Amino acid sequence: MTTQASHSGQTPLVEMEDIHIAFGGVKAVDGVDVDLYPGEVVGLLGHNGAGKSTLIKTLSGAYRRDSGSIRINGQEVAIENPRDARRHNIETIYQTLALADNLDAASNIFLGRELVSTGGFLDDDRMEAETRKIMNRLNPNFEKFSAPVKALSGGQRQSVAIARAIYFDARVLIMDEPTAALGPQETAQVAELIKQLKSDGIGIFLISHDIHDVFDLADRVSVMKNGQLVGSARTEDVTKDEVLGMIILGKCPPGATPGPGALDGDS
Amino acid sequence: MRETLSRSFRTLQIDTRLLGMIAALLIVWVVFDLLTDGRFLTPRNLFNLSVQTASVAVMATGMVFIIVTRHIDLSVGALLGFIGMTIGWLQVQVLPDLLGIGHPAIWIITVFVGALIGAAVGAVQGYVIGYLAVPAFIVTLGGLLVWRGAAWWVTSGQTVAPLDSTFTLLGGGAEGTLGATWSWLLAAVCSLAAVVLLFLSRKRKSDHGFTVKPFIADIVLAGLFVAVIFGFTAVMNAYAIPARAAARMFEARGETMPEGLVLAHGIAIPVIIVLVVATVMTVIAKRTRFGRYVFATGGNPDAAELAGVNTKLLTVKVFALMGFLTAIAAVIASARLRSAANDLGTLDELRVIAAAVIGGTALSGGIGTIYGAILGAVVMQSLQSGMAMVGVDAPLQSIVVGVVLVLAVLADIIYRRRTGD
Numbered sequence: 177m178t179t180q181a182s183h184s185g186q187t188p189l190v191e192m193e194d195i196h197i198a199f200g201g202v203k204a205v206d207g208v209d210v211d212l213y214p215g216e217v218v219g220l221l222g223h224n225g226a227g228k229s230t231l232i233k234t235l236s237g238a239y240r241r242d243s244g245s246i247r248i249n250g251q252e253v254a255i256e257n258p259r260d261a262r263r264h265n266i267e268t269i270y271q272t273l274a275l276a277d278n279l280d281a282a283s284n285i286f287l288g289r290e291l292v293s294t295g296g297f298l299d300d301d302r303m304e305a306e307t308r309k310i311m312n313r314l315n316p317n318f319e320k321f322s323a324p325v326k327a328l329s330g331g332q333r334q335s336v337a338i339a340r341a342i343y344f345d346a347r348v349l350i351m352d353e354p355t356a357a358l359g360p361q362e363t364a365q366v367a368e369l370i371k372q373l374k375s376d377g378i379g380i381f382l383i384s385h386d387i388h389d390v391f392d393l394a395d396r397v398s399v400m401k402n403g404q405l406v407g408s409a410r411t412e413d414v415t416k417d418e419v420l421g422m423i424i425l426g427k428c429p430p431g432a433t434p435g436p437g438a439l440d441g442d443s
Numbered sequence: 444m445r446e447t448l449s450r451s452f453r454t455l456q457i458d459t460r461l462l463g464m465i466a467a468l469l470i471v472w473v474v475f476d477l478l479t480d481g482r483f484l485t486p487r488n489l490f491n492l493s494v495q496t497a498s499v500a501v502m503a504t505g506m507v508f509i510i511v512t513r514h515i516d517l518s519v520g521a522l523l524g525f526i527g528m529t530i531g532w533l534q535v536q537v538l539p540d541l542l543g544i545g546h547p548a549i550w551i552i553t554v555f556v557g558a559l560i561g562a563a564v565g566a567v568q569g570y571v572i573g574y575l576a577v578p579a580f581i582v583t584l585g586g587l588l589v590w591r592g593a594a595w596w597v598t599s600g601q602t603v604a605p606l607d608s609t610f611t612l613l614g615g616g617a618e619g620t621l622g623a624t625w626s627w628l629l630a631a632v633c634s635l636a637a638v639v640l641l642f643l644s645r646k647r648k649s650d651h652g653f654t655v656k657p658f659i660a661d662i663v664l665a666g667l668f669v670a671v672i673f674g675f676t677a678v679m680n681a682y683a684i685p686a687r688a689a690a691r692m693f694e695a696r697g698e699t700m701p702e703g704l705v706l707a708h709g710i711a712i713p714v715i716i717v718l719v720v721a722t723v724m725t726v727i728a729k730r731t732r733f734g735r736y737v738f739a740t741g742g743n744p745d746a747a748e749l750a751g752v753n754t755k756l757l758t759v760k761v762f763a764l765m766g767f768l769t770a771i772a773a774v775i776a777s778a779r780l781r782s783a784a785n786d787l788g789t790l791d792e793l794r795v796i797a798a799a800v801i802g803g804t805a806l807s808g809g810i811g812t813i814y815g816a817i818l819g820a821v822v823m824q825s826l827q828s829g830m831a832m833v834g835v836d837a838p839l840q841s842i843v844v845g846v847v848l849v850l851a852v853l854a855d856i857i858y859r860r861r862t863g864d
Binding site: 236238259262268272274276277278279284289292296298300301304 | 647648650651652653726729730731732735738739740741742743745746747748749750751752809810
């Protein structure tokens with residue numbers, strides 16, 4: 177298979193195999209396989225409701241899968257909740273950003289992983305100091321350290337969410353529609369950051385319904401439709417139009433590896 | 444003028460909402476003082492006010508956490524009644540037979556049992572709300588009926604009295620106070636602690652290289668703290684115990700009162716309880732993971748969940764804490780009356796919620812402070828005892844309180860909209 181040829185001999189960072197999840201009678205994710213290698217960006221594409229967010233939430237711990245297995249570095253792992261995912265250095269930047277609007281940047285970045293002083297009390301000053309360091313790297317213009325994040329601009333809020341994901345030595349980063357709410361300049365910043373993280377060896381899942389957000393950044397794309405995998409392809413083997421065909425029609429081009437959701441023949 | 448004023452407040456970095464609330468309280472006080480020809484702002488009335496506020500103030504601190512996590516607790520008044528009755532029943536009808544009347548362990552056992560009941564009831568209600576997903580409004584509305592009924596059941600409606608004499612000190616009668624010397628001492632200790640904490644925090648911040656406010660601002664702030672603490676103590680110490688009551692206190696100890704001695708009340712024990720509760724609750728809110736999760740959950744429950752917070756268990760803990768504080772309030776309320784009647788705490792749930800809300804707790808969740816809730820309780824109690832003093836008819840009193848509650852929340856909403864936070 178073309179996708180695996182380029183990684184021959186290497187253990188995937190993440191392997192999700194035959195993942196199923198249903199809500200009531202609706203099969204939101206129906207037997208999907210995806211994988212991710214270190215330093216690789218995989219775009220997970222599909223319409224709204226195709227199941228891509230649901231699939232990835234089983235990896236981030238927000239949902240529990242009904243069946244299927246997840247392996248990290250070849251080891252089968254149990255991910256029952258967000259804490260489990262964090263323990264395996266899987267970090268997620270949610271589309272909604274998942275920030276507590278009433279708290280400041282430091283409280284959000286360290287939420288659930290607070291720094292404490294001897295005696296177990298929160299060390300807000302140290303958390304703020306760390307926050308200043310990382311924000312300096314991500315967004316040097318950031319100044320509102322004591323304001324609730326509600327008072328921040330969309331780009332600043334995004335950088336808080338990103339800071340939270342990468343501060344704790346992420347190995348796998350999940351970005352759900354990372355640029356949906358951003359202007360062109362901020363989008364370019366996010367793209368720059370993705371390249372930088374990739375060169376640090378972090379594996380990134382990039383989830384989007386818009387192929388233009390993803391195509392130039394991704395090494396591979398996996399396309400979902402109606403809860404099933406249409407197919408996966410290296411971006412150099414397919415064109416944007418072909419991927420668009422996968423998203424809209426479920427039609428798998430010759431350069432891609434078809435999945436169970438691909439249309440049979442040319443019908 | 445306004446510019447420089449607001450700038451100097453900004454340099455001091457004092458919460459302007461806090462200032463607004465203090466201003467509102469002072470206006471209420473001055474107006475009542477004028478209406479009563481100077482009878483409102485007397486040491487005697489302020490002392491009574493401080494004691495009357497205590498029970499609601501203690502519960503209001505817990506209600507802050509409840510409302511911050513987007514819940515409500517309508518059962519606190521009824522639970523207070525039930526715990527008060529249970530404590531009274533134990534003190535009057537059970538423990539004296541087992542231990543003998545006036546046994547020194549009686550008050551400790553009953554307070555402990557009360558606290559246990561409060562925390563357990565709160566935890567059960569919290570479990571139904573958090574894990575079984577029944578809305579807090581319904582669960583605690585049910586609780587209101589259940590515990591009020593249970594309060595009656597304890598003694599089939601009979602009032603129990605008199606309560607244990609050590610226990611009644613916790614209610615802050617003439618004897619349940621610190622007296623002048625200890626009050627001054629307490630004021631000194633509190634002042635020292637406040638100043639030390641202020642400058643330690645300043646030092647920590649500057650050690651991290653953060654810009655700190657001008658030194659003079661911290662000096663002014665420290666001066667304000669000390670002035671308020673000593674001012675309050677001076678007022679409490681200015682209220683003398685009536686000569687006959689003082690003489691009785693000496694008699695009880697088998698002594699005779701020296702001629703011409705004037706004993707001061709000093710700070711009442713329930714006020715000290717409020718002080719301790721407020722300090723601990725503030726530390727919990729600001730400096731512990733639990734407190735951080737309470738506010739995070741209130742601000743965005745999904746985000747808290749995704750960050751690994753067990754919001755269901757958190758709900759159980761928050762309601763258990765509320766129940767525990769209700770028990771403390773029940774101790775204060777029954778000790779103050781020296782008896783327990785089954786209507787103890789009636790309508791307290793509304794006073795407590797009003798205190799928290801007037802104190803700036805947002806019903807939409809995520810926002811609220813402990814000191815605000817206590818100030819809110821003082822405002823509520825000031826209105827009520829002020830109107831009683833002026834001689835306002837009882838029906839008109841509740842109309843005024845109701846209108847004030849709505850106006851206070853409206854003012855808060857307008858303030859938040861203007862300042863954008």
